[in-house]
Amino acid sequence: MKFASFAQGDDRRVGLVDEEAHCLRSLHPSFRTVLDVILRGKDVDAASLEQAPAVPLRQARLLAPLVPTRNIFCVGKNYREHAKEFSGSGYEAGAVKGAEIDEYPAVFSKPPSTIVGHGDPVSLHACVTSAVDYEAELAVVIGKPGSNIPRERAYQHVWGYTIVNDVTARDRQRNHKQWFLGKSLDTFCPMGPWVATADSLDPENLDVTCHVNGELRQRANTGELIFDIPTLIASISSGLELLPGDVIATGTPAGVGIGFAPPRFLNPGDEVEISISGIGTLKNSFR
Numbered sequence: 423m424k425f426a427s428f429a430q431g432d433d434r435r436v437g438l439v440d441e442e443a444h445c446l447r448s449l450h451p452s453f454r455t456v457l458d459v460i461l462r463g464k465d466v467d468a469a470s471l472e473q474a475p476a477v478p479l480r481q482a483r484l485l486a487p488l489v490p491t492r493n494i495f496c497v498g499k500n501y502r503e504h505a506k507e508f509s510g511s512g513y514e515a516g517a518v519k520g521a522e523i524d525e526y527p528a529v530f531s532k533p534p535s536t537i538v539g540h541g542d543p544v545s546l547h548a549c550v551t552s553a554v555d556y557e558a559e560l561a562v563v564i565g566k567p568g569s570n571i572p573r574e575r576a577y578q579h580v581w582g583y584t585i586v587n588d589v590t591a592r593d594r595q596r597n598h599k600q601w602f603l604g605k606s607l608d609t610f611c612p613m614g615p616w617v618a619t620a621d622s623l624d625p626e627n628l629d630v631t632c633h634v635n636g637e638l639r640q641r642a643n644t645g646e647l648i649f650d651i652p653t654l655i656a657s658i659s660s661g662l663e664l665l666p667g668d669v670i671a672t673g674t675p676a677g678v679g680i681g682f683a684p685p686r687f688l689n690p691g692d693e694v695e696i697s698i699s700g701i702g703t704l705k706n707s708f709r
Contacts, residue, residue: 425582426456460565494561523648569659581619585701628698
């Protein structure tokens with residue numbers, strides 16, 4: 423199943439996505455975001471949803487599926503070719519030739535204020551950066567709390583999966599010698615268009631693509647992750663309790679703007695479209 427947060431006028435609701443009928447099956451008004459579905463999952467009766475009011479997708483404004491109560495966990499350099507292109511780009515502070523692949527996952531975060539939904543505009547923040555880049559990523563949505571989670575039980579804590587664009591100000595990332603300030607500008611984490619539940623897909627075999635203005639820039643499969651999802655969950659949860667609604671972005675493939683010579687950063691009017699098999703397509707314009 424896939425669940426979406428959406429708005430009709432001032433009314434915010436959650437709906438079950440019916441892609442064949444191009445509509446959303448609206449849940450009870452007490453469900454305001456997908457996080458409510460995660461927290462109150464037993465209250466969602468799939469059979470009764472068939473009788474729920476149908477809202478045509480064209481009439482609904484999709485919102486970010488959920489906004490976590492704390493920062494999004496993000497992973498850097500988790501595809502080999504991207505790790506190499508980043509190291510050779512000149513934008514990775516302290517890059518060492520021959521040491522592009524990390525021994526442990528590189529984890530950073532983005533605050534909730536970065537999150538916007540499918541179709542929402544993303545600000546280029548021209549007053550503070552001139553090097554805005556895109557990053558297509560599979561994101562894991564946690565459903566069951568836990569700390570010190572062993573790899574073999576990691577998937578038991580996953581509720582579903584969505585798409586994020588880990589938008590990055592490369593100059594700030596390089597100049598400050600850490601990633602938070604380059605990753606955390608407002609609107610820098612488009613998310614959506616909805617969340618696919620964990621039982622509906624194989625997270626270790628999903629095709630990831632990214633197009634900029636219709637041009638294919640990134641293509642990979644999640645089976646190519648250096649640190650797989652169980653490893654990421656085990657690493658992040660070590661001494662840190664993961665909570666329902668937490669989001670883990672798993673890293674981006676090669677083909678980002680800094681991978682070109684010269685770099686191909688985003689400009690006003692550009693559109694970035696990210697698709698992941700089994701989930702859908704996230705599209706945003708930049709201004």
